[in-house]
Amino acid sequence: MNVSNSITVKTKRFFEEIGDMTYFAIRFFKEVFTAPFEWRELIRQCYQMGNRSFILVGVTGFILGLVFTLQSRPTLMEFGAESWMPSMVSISIVREIGPVIIALICAGRIGSGIGAELGSMKVTEQIDAMEVSGTNPFKYLVVTRILATTLMLPLLIIMGDAVALLGSAIVENLKGEVSYLLYFNKVFDALKFSDIIPATIKSFFFGFAIGLVGCYKGYHCSKGTVGVGEASNAAVVYTSMLLFVIDFIAVFLTDIFFEI
Amino acid sequence: MKKPVLEIKDLSKSFGDNHVLNGFNLELYEGENLVIMGKSGSGKSVMIKCLVGLMEADSGVIKIKDFDIISLGRKELDVLRTEIGFLFQGSALYDSMTVRENLEFPLRRNRDKVNTSQTTEELVVEALENVGLANAIDLMPAELSGGMQRRVALARALILKPKIILYDEPTTGLDPITSKEIIQLMRTIQKTYKTSSLIITHDVDCARVISNRMILLVDGINYAEGTFLELSTSEDPKIKAFFKN
Numbered sequence: 001m002n003v004s005n006s007i008t009v010k011t012k013r014f015f016e017e018i019g020d021m022t023y024f025a026i027r028f029f030k031e032v033f034t035a036p037f038e039w040r041e042l043i044r045q046c047y048q049m050g051n052r053s054f055i056l057v058g059v060t061g062f063i064l065g066l067v068f069t070l071q072s073r074p075t076l077m078e079f080g081a082e083s084w085m086p087s088m089v090s091i092s093i094v095r096e097i098g099p100v101i102i103a104l105i106c107a108g109r110i111g112s113g114i115g116a117e118l119g120s121m122k123v124t125e126q127i128d129a130m131e132v133s134g135t136n137p138f139k140y141l142v143v144t145r146i147l148a149t150t151l152m153l154p155l156l157i158i159m160g161d162a163v164a165l166l167g168s169a170i171v172e173n174l175k176g177e178v179s180y181l182l183y184f185n186k187v188f189d190a191l192k193f194s195d196i197i198p199a200t201i202k203s204f205f206f207g208f209a210i211g212l213v214g215c216y217k218g219y220h221c222s223k224g225t226v227g228v229g230e231a232s233n234a235a236v237v238y239t240s241m242l243l244f245v246i247d248f249i250a251v252f253l254t255d256i257f258f259e260i
Numbered sequence: 261m262k263k264p265v266l267e268i269k270d271l272s273k274s275f276g277d278n279h280v281l282n283g284f285n286l287e288l289y290e291g292e293n294l295v296i297m298g299k300s301g302s303g304k305s306v307m308i309k310c311l312v313g314l315m316e317a318d319s320g321v322i323k324i325k326d327f328d329i330i331s332l333g334r335k336e337l338d339v340l341r342t343e344i345g346f347l348f349q350g351s352a353l354y355d356s357m358t359v360r361e362n363l364e365f366p367l368r369r370n371r372d373k374v375n376t377s378q379t380t381e382e383l384v385v386e387a388l389e390n391v392g393l394a395n396a397i398d399l400m401p402a403e404l405s406g407g408m409q410r411r412v413a414l415a416r417a418l419i420l421k422p423k424i425i426l427y428d429e430p431t432t433g434l435d436p437i438t439s440k441e442i443i444q445l446m447r448t449i450q451k452t453y454k455t456s457s458l459i460i461t462h463d464v465d466c467a468r469v470i471s472n473r474m475i476l477l478v479d480g481i482n483y484a485e486g487t488f489l490e491l492s493t494s495e496d497p498k499i500k501a502f503f504k505n
């Protein structure tokens with residue numbers, strides 16, 4: 001009986017949370033198009049998110065391309081298909097692995113940061129202080145951060161994909177003596193707009209999800225410093241789940257609208 | 261008859277079954293220092309948050325300069341908020357900004373509300389000079405002591421030159437000497453800026469020094485009202501309990 005009660009309560013709480021988050025997203029869309037616009041804060045957030053994640057995304061992308069090529073090489077060689085390496089790596093990375101891995105990295109790096117920052121501002125009454133000073137804190141803190149993640153994530157993913165391909169090209173150059181020019185010629189031959197466009201569109205949604213969940217968790221933080229930790233942690237967990245849901249929907253829609 | 265600058269009538273607020281305010285009333289007059297005293301959890305902070313629209317009251321009327329804040333829209337409320345300074349219990353300084361940026365923040369959208377020819381820089385320096393912290397202008401809040409943070413928060417509350425200042429536990433968490441300094445500062449500010457102040461506290465020393473009039477908040481209602489002398493010499497056991505130490 002207790003177990004069923006607990007499941008009922010948790011299910012109810014889950015759907016309540018989805019409802020609250022939907023309301024939060026609707027509020028974002030209402031506020032994003034109404035003046036005054038916080039341009040300076042938006043640019044500052046874009047700079048911080050892009051700049052601070054640049055090295056992390058670059059290193060992750062590089063190792064991803066390197067490891068992926070090293071691991072796939074023996075299998076392709078077994079079938080005498082190593083010439084397919086650039087096509088296989090580029091399509092896998094651009095379509096799927098690059099966006100998802102980099103979005104997950106950014107969920108940990110940016111999403112948790114937003115959750116913790118807004119959470120600590122909430123529990124120390126800084127958000128209330130902003131409100132009473134005649135500034136709309138939702139607009140200043142939430143709208144700018146969600147916009148910044150939505151705009152910056154595609155750029156980080158494109159950069160990460162490029163570095164991953166560079167990593168792959170280095171392995172191919174060292175192990176297979178394939179020139180960089182030949183490697184990238186093969187990459188661009190293999191890639192179509194139907195690979196790049198859906199992946200780029202998907203990355204905007206990934207960015208939106210990271211910003212939305214991080215801001216929602218931080219903005220509704222309670223229970224003092226414990227709550228800040230919970231907000232930061234929940235931001236990463238919820239975002240990671242949401243990223244896979246978005247990815248599934250994106251692949252499903254791509255399958256319908258583009259010939260994969 | 262003198263007209264109040266701030267008026268609360270029959271304010272009620274509940275959290276589930278917990279009835280925090282049960283028809284609380286208050287009138288604050290121009291130039292007055294009104295102290296609200298009550299035990300922890302008696303609803304003082306809830307009342308002050310309802311006053312500036314940070315919390316929504318269940319029922320009642322809150323009038324600031326003849327505007328009923330409960331019926332105001334977001335934009336009108338933001339305009340009215342610029343006429344009120346608010347000192348938070350924990351100072352609530354923006355910890356990612358310097359002292360200068362903290363003080364500039366309320367001026368960003370409301371520079372025209374301050375009728376002065378002074379530049380933003382001059383306003384910030386003046387506000388900091390009034391709290392004796394002009395040399396801390398480029399420091400981060402984390403580099404300041406608790407008392408200094410409270411002073412900077414006070415300077416930020418004053419930057420728009422408000423006519424009403426709300427103090428939420430201004431001396432909580434400070435040592436006795438710093439508390440005295442803050443109380444003295446509050447008196448100086450009232451003279452300089454000619455403000456009306458609503459002070460929420462359970463610090464008897466603070467109430468004694470600063471109050472023109474006091475209200476004791478018990479069980480969500482105004483239990484007693486009068487000057488510090490009248491209340492501190494009362495024989496009512498509930499009132500005596502406040503002044504016991």
